[in-house]
Amino acid sequence: MKKRYSYLIKPLQVIIDLFIINSVIYFVYDKEYLNVPFLTYISIFWLIASFFLGFYNVYRFNSGLRIVTLLGRQFILFILGYFAYFGIFKEGSIVNNQLLILTSILGAIAFFKFFFFFLLKKYRSLGNNFRTTIVLGNDDSTKKIIKIFNSKANLGYKYLGFFSDKEYKNSTYLGRLKDSFKYANENVVDEIYCSLSALTKDQIKDVNKFAAEKEIILKLIPNTDELYSKNQSAEYYDDTLLVLNVNKLPFEFAENFYIKRVFDILFSLFVCLFFLSWLWPILWVFVKFESKGPLLFKQGREGINGEEFICYKFRSMRFNEESDKVHATKNDRRVTKIGAFLRKTSMDELPQFLNVLFGDMSVVGPRPHLESLSVEYQKDVDDYLKRHIVKPGITGLAQVSGYRGEIKKRSDIKNRVRFDIFYIENWSFLLDIKIIMQTLLNVFKGEEKAY
Known part of the structure; x- marks a missing residue:
């Protein structure tokens, strides 16, 4: 079993952002108005806003466009909260360096957000922090996801092979669909990608149950005309391939x-x-x-x-x-x-x-x-x-x-x-x-x- 450190990525980003906010305020803020209530307010406001907007919900398959979208939403709400403090608690007072403080915070956070994003991609392209994956089914949709795994090393996926009831003379063919459970029990498998067109409803139900019991992430690859239910959410890999994520239970967050x-x-x-x-x-x-x-x-x-x-x-x-x-x-x-x-x-x-x-x-x-x-x-x-x-x-x-x-x-x-x-x-x-x-x-x- 390989060691897991991915769970530290999000807390580390939160700590860095809070450090940036408090450091900028400390070094740039007019000392006459520097106080603990303001630092506490702005830090808590940032945390609450980021929680509701999902600011730190960035996944390995996301592109730079996702970062831009998250920064835009978070910054708009943060700017409103920032000036609301002065409007409510400092009404009538002239606070120096307001604009300088705000632009410094936003600029520094945006820089480190992109820096961290591309640093992780580089780190993963070197074969680190990877997720092991297997694919169930062999059709056009699964071939696309396999191509992404093999061609986009910076996403951090280690493709192990595929299962299909039709036999193939292929080095990555691991066996029939029923063999996938045994394989996942004997090897470290982080994610299973399952073709909705290649498997029956009963087979998908069995895979879903198995994945839940073994705490393996299950992803469903639909046809273009496939509808998805409320316990599934759409994700785009490399901005091209639609994959349905079987939503986590609340306590998995x-x-x-x-x-x-x-x-x-x-x-x-x-x-x-x-x-x-x-x-x-x-x-x-x-x-x-x-x-x-x-x-x-x-x-x-x-x-x-x-x-x-x-x-x-x-x-x-x-x-x-x-x-x-x-x-x-x-x-x-x-x-x-x-x-x-x-x-x-x-x-x-x-x-x-x-x-x-x-x-x-x-x-x-x-x-x-x-x-x-x-x-x-x-x-x-x-x-x-x-x-x-x-x-x-x-x-x-x-x-x-x-x-x-x-x-x-x-x-x-x-x-x-x-x-x-x-x-x-x-x-x-x-x-x-x-x-x-x-x-x-x-x-x-x-x-x-x-x-």
Whole structure:
């Protein structure tokens, strides 16, 4: 497995641009008006604008025209934000060197944007930072993409060969279509390019599923009359060949991961400081008064990528041998009186905010299951393991949709997983907020299945 450093390219560009902005302001700005609020404002404004405009979404197959377009959109918004600060906070004041500062920032960023772009192309043309690719199908459209791979070394693609059910006496012919999965398992394959005209719908579905499981990027090459769906986006290679990109899941974008993690930390700190800090000693007295044992109940649960972690809860049951095997049922004799109250109000879940701070869980996500029960669910539910690509949550879309607590029949777990997968495929920050608000409303209203 070769080392990957491509994920550092975007953060490095962000750091360089912020350094340019702050350096220009520091050295050119009239010191009378130089202050931390302005530096903070202009830096945050740049980050927000670049996030919404996709300023750093430059890919190896993009041309210089893409850079020009991105610079134009970003600079227009940045200029508006730049002068808005002086219009709102410095109204009536004459600030020296405004135009000089602005042109210096824009000029320096444009220079380094193009410099970085062409430097990467040169670096890739020397055989570095490459993506390994295979092609499924052999028709006019796949021949065009293969030609681009072989003739445009600066794009950074290492073409390994193609698969087709029709045999060819060609050094790059790797076998029949069914052999491609075995080949991808035994070799490092970063991207699969698939001809929509050479494969059937079932074959494409199988390739899509395989690529998702192996975290391989799948690209679809359509005919000129092919329509593409909402989970695909059009890309042009070398400004000539249309390729359909099977869109990434929201959590595959680094910025979404950081947004969710920052929110998790802030929200969990708030709960720990303002609720757990005083509830913990009070509940310790009540729980210890009714039954022997510690206040905190620890249990192994399945987390991200199926890895086990220790999940914390306030103990709501007497000690029993079935706690790691059987879910709580209605009128369960194991549940104590104070435990019934804790479960009814979901207060027993509060210690899981510690799990969130430790990085094992998220505030919102699929609920973590016991490993013993997870093995059973995998047999009954397709795509069950897809839940493991994100951190489990204290609450989730399935829970606020009525699927929480005891699983009585097969359809219960199927519907729960269906909501979990929908959440993973359609995540947004606003969706998390909506789920949290609905969870709070359900706690105050009371839930029938909270036992």
